[in-house]
Amino acid sequence: MTSLSNLNPGSSARPTMRQVAELAGVAVKTVSRVINGEPNVAPETARRVLDAARSLDYQPDLHAGNLRRSDRRTRTLGLLVSSVDNPFAGAVHRAIEDAAVGRGVAVFASSLDDDPDREREAVAAFLRRRVDGLILTTASENQAYLEPELRRGTPIVFIDREPSGIEADAVASDNFGGAARAAEHLLARGHRRFAYLGDLHSIQTARERRRGFLEALGHGGVPVDDVAVIEDLHDSERAREALLRLLDGPNPPTAVFSSQNLVTVGALHALRRRGRHRDTALVGFDDVELADLLEPGVTVMAQHPEDLGRTAAERVFARLDGDTSPPRRVVVSTTLITRGSGEIPPPPGQSTRP
Amino acid sequence: MTSLSNLNPGSSARPTMRQVAELAGVAVKTVSRVINGEPNVAPETARRVLDAARSLDYQPDLHAGNLRRSDRRTRTLGLLVSSVDNPFAGAVHRAIEDAAVGRGVAVFASSLDDDPDREREAVAAFLRRRVDGLILTTASENQAYLEPELRRGTPIVFIDREPSGIEADAVASDNFGGAARAAEHLLARGHRRFAYLGDLHSIQTARERRRGFLEALGHGGVPVDDVAVIEDLHDSERAREALLRLLDGPNPPTAVFSSQNLVTVGALHALRRRGRHRDTALVGFDDVELADLLEPGVTVMAQHPEDLGRTAAERVFARLDGDTSPPRRVVVSTTLITRGSGEIPPPPGQSTRP
DNA sequence: GATAATCCTGACATCGTTGTCAACGGGCAG
DNA sequence: CTGCCCGTTGACAACGATGTCAGGATTATC
Structure with a gap:
C-alpha cells in the first residue's frame, strides 16, 4: 500500500521538487535545472517540468536551496529602525525596499523604540535567519558585539547613527x-x-x-x-x-x-x-x-530619508558584490x-x- | 593534512553546530539539545556546550533546523501594504510587529503601490521563503490564485480590503x-x-x-x-x-x-x-x-490602524494555533x-x- | 566509419539541523 | 547478584534543494 509514492490527488501537502520530478517523469536535478533556468535542458523536457510545476502550484524552497547553494545568500536584509510607525523610518524603509526589490531581496524590519536590549534581540533574530546584510539605526552605546559577524563578511551599515566600538559603513544626516x-x-x-x-x-x-x-x-x-x-x-x-x-x-x-x-x-x-x-x-x-x-x-x-535609505542599501549591495574598501562614512546634508x-x-x- | 578538522583559529567562517560540538567534545545532537533547551542534558555538559557556543559566537541556523523540524515553522510573517511609507500602513505594520515579536516571529513587509503585478511577485517571494502566514492589503481584482496555498494550511488574512474569489479571514474598517x-x-x-x-x-x-x-x-x-x-x-x-x-x-x-x-x-x-x-x-x-x-x-x-493590525495578527496566530473555524470578517468601526x-x-x- | 566533442540527464553526496532509536551506565528493587 | 528503569549520550537518516561527476545519446570532424 505504501510502496507507491503519495499521489493522492488534491493533496494539501506542499509539493517538493521530488513530486514535480515524479509527475514530469524526470530526475530531481533536472527539475532544479529548469526552475533555475540553467542551460542544457531539452525544450521538450523543460516544458514537461514547467507544466508539472504549474499543475502542482510548486514554489521552490529558497532556504533549502540556500543550504546547499554555494553563494549562501538568503536574499534577505534586516533593517532596524526606531519604529516602523515613524514617518522618517518609513521613508528610509521604503527607499531600502526599492533598492532591494530589483535584486529579489526581501526586507525584514524591526522596531526598537531605541531600546538597546531590543536591538540585541532583533539582531540575533535576523542572524538566525541568515540575512545577507544589516542596516541598523542602533540604540546601543557600543556595537562591538557585531565585530565577529562583520569579520564573517556580513555587510553591516549604520543608518542615522554613527557606529561606536566597531569600524563599519555609516550613512547619516549632517x-x-x-x-x-x-x-x-x-x-x-x-x-x-x-x-x-x-x-x-x-x-x-x-x-x-x-x-x-x-x-x-x-x-x-x-x-x-x-x-x-x-x-x-x-x-x-x-x-x-x-x-x-x-x-x-x-x-x-x-x-x-x-x-x-x-x-x-x-x-x-x-x-x-x-x-x-x-x-x-x-x-x-x-x-x-x-x-x-x-x-x-x-x-x-x-x-x-530617501537618500539615507538608498545610500545605505547601495553600501550593503556593494559589499555583497565584493567591495572590500575601508568602511565609509557618508554624510547627507540637511536642507x-x-x-x-x-x-x-x-x-x-x-x-x-x- | 586535511584529515584533521578545520580548526584554524580566528577563522572567519560561520560556525556550525558541528564545530561547537567538536569544541565542547560532544555529539552534534547534544549541542542541538542544549541550544533548544531540551531536557535530559547533564548540567556540566550543558555548561560546556554553552561556553563553546559563546566562544565561537555561534548562532543557530533557523532555516536549516526548520527543514528537519516537524512543525515546519519559519517564524516569519509576510505583510503586503500599499507602501511602508504611508502613515496608515506604518501603524498597521507596527501593530502586527508588536503582536509577532512576543512569539519570536519576524515580519517581512513589501510595498505594492496598489499594483496587482507587484502583489503576485511579492506573494511569490514570501512563499518561496516559506512565511508562516500572510497579511495582505491586496491590489488585485481577484485572489483565487491563493486558493492552493490556503488549502495547504497557510493562514491568509486580508487587511483593509475584502478578499474576492477566495474565502479567507478579513479585517477592514467600516x-x-x-x-x-x-x-x-x-x-x-x-x-x-x-x-x-x-x-x-x-x-x-x-x-x-x-x-x-x-x-x-x-x-x-x-x-x-x-x-x-x-x-x-x-x-x-x-x-x-x-x-x-x-x-x-x-x-x-x-x-x-x-x-x-x-x-x-x-x-x-x-x-x-x-x-x-x-x-x-x-x-x-x-x-x-x-x-x-x-x-x-x-x-x-x-x-x-492599530486595531486592524493587531486583529489581523491575532487571526493569523489563531489559525496557526489550530483554529479551523470558517473564515471570519472583522469590521472595525470608524470614529x-x-x-x-x-x-x-x-x-x-x-x-x-x- | 571511427573518434571526439557536445548535449542532456540522473545518481549521489551534501548543506546545518532535528527526529528516532539504540546503547551505555548507575541506582534501586527484588 | 540480577534485572529493570531512567537519565544521558550519540549514530544515523532525513528535510528540500544544488554541486559534482559520470554515462548515454547525439552531433561534428576527419
Whole structure:
C-alpha cells in the first residue's frame, strides 16, 4: 500500500521538487535545472517540468536551496529602525525596499523604540535567519558585539547613527551642521533666549544635534547656561509637557529648537495651547507632514530619508558584490526650509544684544 | 593534512553546530539539545556546550533546523501594504510587529503601490521563503490564485480590503458606513453641492467609500449627478490638481470628501491655495498628522490602524494555533473626529434644500 | 566509419539541523 | 547478584534543494 509514492490527488501537502520530478517523469536535478533556468535542458523536457510545476502550484524552497547553494545568500536584509510607525523610518524603509526589490531581496524590519536590549534581540533574530546584510539605526552605546559577524563578511551599515566600538559603513544626516545652522538662523533674527528640546540623551544622533545647536549659540555669544536644555523627550506628549512648563515659567524662551519630528509635533501643540505660536520662533529638525499648511508654517531642517535609505542599501549591495574598501562614512546634508515659524523675531526690547 | 578538522583559529567562517560540538567534545545532537533547551542534558555538559557556543559566537541556523523540524515553522510573517511609507500602513505594520515579536516571529513587509503585478511577485517571494502566514492589503481584482496555498494550511488574512474569489479571514474598517456617516455629517450642515475625491477605482476599499458616500447623499435627497465624483487620485499631487480644477470651475462644491490620507493632504493644499479653506467644508477619511493644529482643524473619519493590525495578527496566530473555524470578517468601526473643517456651513443662500 | 566533442540527464553526496532509536551506565528493587 | 528503569549520550537518516561527476545519446570532424 505504501510502496507507491503519495499521489493522492488534491493533496494539501506542499509539493517538493521530488513530486514535480515524479509527475514530469524526470530526475530531481533536472527539475532544479529548469526552475533555475540553467542551460542544457531539452525544450521538450523543460516544458514537461514547467507544466508539472504549474499543475502542482510548486514554489521552490529558497532556504533549502540556500543550504546547499554555494553563494549562501538568503536574499534577505534586516533593517532596524526606531519604529516602523515613524514617518522618517518609513521613508528610509521604503527607499531600502526599492533598492532591494530589483535584486529579489526581501526586507525584514524591526522596531526598537531605541531600546538597546531590543536591538540585541532583533539582531540575533535576523542572524538566525541568515540575512545577507544589516542596516541598523542602533540604540546601543557600543556595537562591538557585531565585530565577529562583520569579520564573517556580513555587510553591516549604520543608518542615522554613527557606529561606536566597531569600524563599519555609516550613512547619516549632517546632524551637527544642521542643528548649528538652525541655531544661526535663529540668532540672525536676534533671539537670545533659547530652548533646546532633545530626544533621549542615549541616542548619538540626538547628542550631535545638541552639540551643534549649543556650539553655534556659543559662537553667537549666547552662554550655554542661558539655554533651556531639556532632553530625553522621546514622544510628542513628553515634548508638549516640557515646553508647556517652559512657557509657563518665569523666563520663557523666544526661540525653540525641537530635535526630531515627534518632538516638533509636541512643541507645536504646546505653543498652540498657550497661544504663543505667533510670537515664539520654532525650528524643527526633520520635516513634518502638513508643516506648510500650519499658520505660521513650520520652519525645519529637513533630512532626506530617501537618500539615507538608498545610500545605505547601495553600501550593503556593494559589499555583497565584493567591495572590500575601508568602511565609509557618508554624510547627507540637511536642507533648511523656511516657512514662517523660524523667522519670527523676538518681542521688541529683547532683540538687541547686550 | 586535511584529515584533521578545520580548526584554524580566528577563522572567519560561520560556525556550525558541528564545530561547537567538536569544541565542547560532544555529539552534534547534544549541542542541538542544549541550544533548544531540551531536557535530559547533564548540567556540566550543558555548561560546556554553552561556553563553546559563546566562544565561537555561534548562532543557530533557523532555516536549516526548520527543514528537519516537524512543525515546519519559519517564524516569519509576510505583510503586503500599499507602501511602508504611508502613515496608515506604518501603524498597521507596527501593530502586527508588536503582536509577532512576543512569539519570536519576524515580519517581512513589501510595498505594492496598489499594483496587482507587484502583489503576485511579492506573494511569490514570501512563499518561496516559506512565511508562516500572510497579511495582505491586496491590489488585485481577484485572489483565487491563493486558493492552493490556503488549502495547504497557510493562514491568509486580508487587511483593509475584502478578499474576492477566495474565502479567507478579513479585517477592514467600516468603509461604507464611515463614508456614509461623513456624508450625513455634511448634509446636516445643509450642504447640497459635493465633491467626492476618491482613490483608484480598482481598489475595493475606495469603491466601498464611494458607495457609502453617494448612497447616503442619495438618501439625503442629493442626486448622484449633482456630485462631482473624481476618482483615481492616488497621491496628494493629483488630488490637489483635481480639487483646484473643481474650485476654478463654474459650480464649485461647498463640501468636499477626500477618501484617504494622501488625498486629504492634496485637498488641503488646494483649498489653502485658493483661500477657500474657511468657507469650504472638508471631511477626510483616515486621520492625518497635525490635523488638529490646522485652521480650521481637519474633520476626519478616523480609522484605527492599530486595531486592524493587531486583529489581523491575532487571526493569523489563531489559525496557526489550530483554529479551523470558517473564515471570519472583522469590521472595525470608524470614529468621526470633528475639528472644524467638516462643520463649515454652506455660504448663505445655498444652504436651504430645494 | 571511427573518434571526439557536445548535449542532456540522473545518481549521489551534501548543506546545518532535528527526529528516532539504540546503547551505555548507575541506582534501586527484588 | 540480577534485572529493570531512567537519565544521558550519540549514530544515523532525513528535510528540500544544488554541486559534482559520470554515462548515454547525439552531433561534428576527419
